[in-house]
Amino acid sequence: MKVLLLLFMLASCFYTCTYGMNLLKKYNNKLGGIAVIALAILGTCIPAFVLFSR
Structure with missing residues (x-):
């Protein structure tokens, strides 16, 4: 079950x-694109760590 949640x-x-890549390339919005990518990575890594640390 944890693996399915991680895949989602x-x-x-x-x-x-x-x-975020679309913001960087098409709209030339560097700050917004980098912020969206960083938020997505942090929003995935932190819950995944908590999910598998128990």
Whole structure:
């Protein structure tokens, strides 16, 4: 069950990171793109760590 939850979190992180890349390349919004990517990575790594640390 934990693996399925991790896969869902990774899929949502991938979707959010592609949005951040779109902001960087298409709209030339460097600050917004980097912030979205950083938030997506942190929002996936921290819950994954808590999920598997118990």
